[in-house]
Amino acid sequence: MRPDVATLSSELLQGKYRALAQSISMVERDDPAASQLLAETYPATGRARILGITGSPGAGKSTLVAAMTRFYRKAGKRVGIIAVDPTSPFTGGAILGDRIRMQDLYTDRGVFIRSMATRGFLGGLARATNDVVDLLDAAGFDIVIVETVGVGQDEVEVIRTVQSNVVVLVPGMGDDIQAIKAGIMEIADVFAINKADRPGADRTATEVMMMMSLVDEHAEWIPPIVKTVASQAKGMAELDEALSKHNDYLVSSGEMQRRSLERVRIRVETHLKERFMEKLVGGTFSAEEYNRILDDVLDKKTNPHGAAAAMLGRVGF
Amino acid sequence: MRPDVATLSSELLQGKYRALAQSISMVERDDPAASQLLAETYPATGRARILGITGSPGAGKSTLVAAMTRFYRKAGKRVGIIAVDPTSPFTGGAILGDRIRMQDLYTDRGVFIRSMATRGFLGGLARATNDVVDLLDAAGFDIVIVETVGVGQDEVEVIRTVQSNVVVLVPGMGDDIQAIKAGIMEIADVFAINKADRPGADRTATEVMMMMSLVDEHAEWIPPIVKTVASQAKGMAELDEALSKHNDYLVSSGEMQRRSLERVRIRVETHLKERFMEKLVGGTFSAEEYNRILDDVLDKKTNPHGAAAAMLGRVGF
Numbered sequence: 001m002r003p004d005v006a007t008l009s010s011e012l013l014q015g016k017y018r019a020l021a022q023s024i025s026m027v028e029r030d031d032p033a034a035s036q037l038l039a040e041t042y043p044a045t046g047r048a049r050i051l052g053i054t055g056s057p058g059a060g061k062s063t064l065v066a067a068m069t070r071f072y073r074k075a076g077k078r079v080g081i082i083a084v085d086p087t088s089p090f091t092g093g094a095i096l097g098d099r100i101r102m103q104d105l106y107t108d109r110g111v112f113i114r115s116m117a118t119r120g121f122l123g124g125l126a127r128a129t130n131d132v133v134d135l136l137d138a139a140g141f142d143i144v145i146v147e148t149v150g151v152g153q154d155e156v157e158v159i160r161t162v163q164s165n166v167v168v169l170v171p172g173m174g175d176d177i178q179a180i181k182a183g184i185m186e187i188a189d190v191f192a193i194n195k196a197d198r199p200g201a202d203r204t205a206t207e208v209m210m211m212m213s214l215v216d217e218h219a220e221w222i223p224p225i226v227k228t229v230a231s232q233a234k235g236m237a238e239l240d241e242a243l244s245k246h247n248d249y250l251v252s253s254g255e256m257q258r259r260s261l262e263r264v265r266i267r268v269e270t271h272l273k274e275r276f277m278e279k280l281v282g283g284t285f286s287a288e289e290y291n292r293i294l295d296d297v298l299d300k301k302t303n304p305h306g307a308a309a310a311m312l313g314r315v316g317f
Numbered sequence: 318m319r320p321d322v323a324t325l326s327s328e329l330l331q332g333k334y335r336a337l338a339q340s341i342s343m344v345e346r347d348d349p350a351a352s353q354l355l356a357e358t359y360p361a362t363g364r365a366r367i368l369g370i371t372g373s374p375g376a377g378k379s380t381l382v383a384a385m386t387r388f389y390r391k392a393g394k395r396v397g398i399i400a401v402d403p404t405s406p407f408t409g410g411a412i413l414g415d416r417i418r419m420q421d422l423y424t425d426r427g428v429f430i431r432s433m434a435t436r437g438f439l440g441g442l443a444r445a446t447n448d449v450v451d452l453l454d455a456a457g458f459d460i461v462i463v464e465t466v467g468v469g470q471d472e473v474e475v476i477r478t479v480q481s482n483v484v485v486l487v488p489g490m491g492d493d494i495q496a497i498k499a500g501i502m503e504i505a506d507v508f509a510i511n512k513a514d515r516p517g518a519d520r521t522a523t524e525v526m527m528m529m530s531l532v533d534e535h536a537e538w539i540p541p542i543v544k545t546v547a548s549q550a551k552g553m554a555e556l557d558e559a560l561s562k563h564n565d566y567l568v569s570s571g572e573m574q575r576r577s578l579e580r581v582r583i584r585v586e587t588h589l590k591e592r593f594m595e596k597l598v599g600g601t602f603s604a605e606e607y608n609r610i611l612d613d614v615l616d617k618k619t620n621p622h623g624a625a626a627a628m629l630g631r632v633g634f
Contacts, residue, residue, distance in 0.1 A: 035622040035623070035626070038620060038621075038622050039620045039622060039623050042617065042620035042621075043617045045617075046617070056373060130621075260615055261611060261612075261615055264611050264614045264615050264621065265611050267614075267621035268610070268611060268614060268621050268624050268625050268628075269594065271621055271622055271624075271625030271626075272593075272594065272597065272625045272628060272629065273590040273593070273594065275625060275626070275629055275634070276589075276590070276593050276629065276634060277586065277589065277590065279629070279634045280589065293585070294578060294581050294582050294585060295578075297581045297584075297585060298577055298578055298581050300359065300360045300362075300363070303355060303356045303359035304355075304359075304447075304581065304584035304585050304588055305352040305355050305356060305588055306352070306356050307585050307588075308585050308588030308589045308592060309352070309588075309592070311585075311589060312589065312592055312593065312596070315633075315634075316632075316633075317592070317593060317596045317632075
């Protein structure tokens with residue numbers, strides 16, 4: 001029998017693993033009862049540290065997430081992992097060997113791993129990911145790590161809702177690193193140069209530093225560069241230290257408050273837009289009517305702006 | 318004096334360069350008259366081929382775009398370039414040398430280059446990019462190339478609105494290419510292995526082919542792999558041939574119709590969501606009221622779902 005929402009949320013707040021898994025499934029499929037569940041558990045959120053790990057496929061993000069998780073587990077912390085990257089071993093889609101190397105994490109009840117890589121979440125990936133972060137937070141997980149590849153519809157939206165984002169690079173990017181500049185610098189709070197036992201790690205670090213000095217010399221926070229060899233669990237204490245420093249900076253500068261408010265704003269607006277579209281298409285306009293409007297745009301009888309304006313006019317907007 | 322919208326749109330439809338530039342600026346700043354302009358020019362759209370070029374920074378995307386543009390110019394075609402990638406030389410943000418190497422394109426009136434890399438477009442990057450594609454199309458440009466890096470808020474949304482998307486790879490990605498699988502395969506209609514004079518180009522091609530055979534053996538369209546050396550204009554005829562074949566496939570399979578309808582759907586929904594938010598925040602709710610609601614969510618007096626539901630309730634949704 002399926003437990004009622006009150007029971008589920010109370011068990012989740014006690015940190016029960018099964019209640020958490022059930023709750024997450026409810027949220028993922030946008031179950032009508034999910035809103036109530038999220039409302040009841042929301043007051044218990046705000047304690048977890050929400051970290052992001054971003055980087056290209058092949059940079060070793062998942063291995064780094066696994067090494068960080070083991071490091072935090074040794075410190076007695078509970079760790080939630082949300083893999084948004086469809087290429088992540090955590091999604092089960094990629095290389096089997098990687099998944100086997102992470103078996104210890106799958107059998108540890110102090111670790112909760114959830115893949116969000118499936119397409120077509122009702123209400124969008126960013127909505128679902130943020131709801132799952134909240135559930136892990138409410139269930140008492142100390143650290144939530146969100147792994148993203150940075151290619152994907154809502155990925156950067158997701159990155160914008162973490163507290164500290166680690167951008168993972170690998171040595172040997174050569175001159176091309178210059179080109180990274182604008183795209184990556186904006187979202188990096190900490191750089192991890194992973195596979196740092198390969199040749200060129202120092203050069204990559206120097207290049208990142210040079211790029212940073214060009215980008216914004218008056219920045220209050222200069223992203224530290226940490227060398228890691230995740231496959232050998234090297235550099236984890238240094239990475240943790242960099243993340244802790246960033247956390248201190250966030251709090252002392254007021255940036256944490258600003259990011260938290262931004263996270264709230266993104267979440268409320270996501271809900272507003274999605275619920276509005278749900279009520280508009282399928283409610284005010286039937287699916288057939290809506291398809292006819294889209295066909296009219298395609299046939300040049302109207303245009304995208306005009307069609308949208310007419311639809312909004314019908315509901316008094 | 319600023320021309321009226323009717324004059325502007327009629328000049329744009331005649332392909333006048335200055336009217337096009339003015340129109341694009343209007344659309345970018347979401348000028349109130351932009352809707353009228355887009356409505357008047359929309360019937361003239363649907364003739365251009367809309368191509369996407371996607372790849373990591375350093376893959377040589379911009380050099381490839383420049384080489385393709387020169388190739389199409391020799392064939393007498395007019396080419397519009399929209400650089401969404403903030404690291405692109407076309408945005409003016411990157412390496413000066415690259416920009417100088419593309420000077421011929423900047424002085425050619427059969428080429429229109431526009432950077433959309435600035436942040437904070439009113440109404441979002443995807444909205445603005447699609448509107449600019451339409452204006453170039455209406456102004457008689459035969460080919461519109463949209464260059465994206467694939468990291469960015471609306472980037473994949475943009476990629477989903479092109480007709481044929483070229484994913485640019487470089488040799489020497491080694492074993493890591495396996496990890497690309499899910500993320501890239503979905504958005505690639507054609508692969509360009511650029512810098513193919515470097516060692517490892519054949520191996521990269523083989524790896525991509527192996528990945529494709531794993532991903533979807535029943536696909537109707539198998540993305541061809543083209544080797545290019547964009548800096549020497551090599552491989553352009555082959556790339557054009559691959560793109561033409563893809564275009565034929567799109568038309569004959571009915572996929573073109575499906576993509577066009579999807580593009581219309583994305584555009585109408587983008588407008589609906591944005592206009593709705595504009596009317597809701599700043600209209601129904603003052604900015605102060607809205608900020609108070611966000612503060613209440615931050616202070617746990619309510620939650621993101623509850624706040625959104627309450628706001629929608631106020632407007633009868």
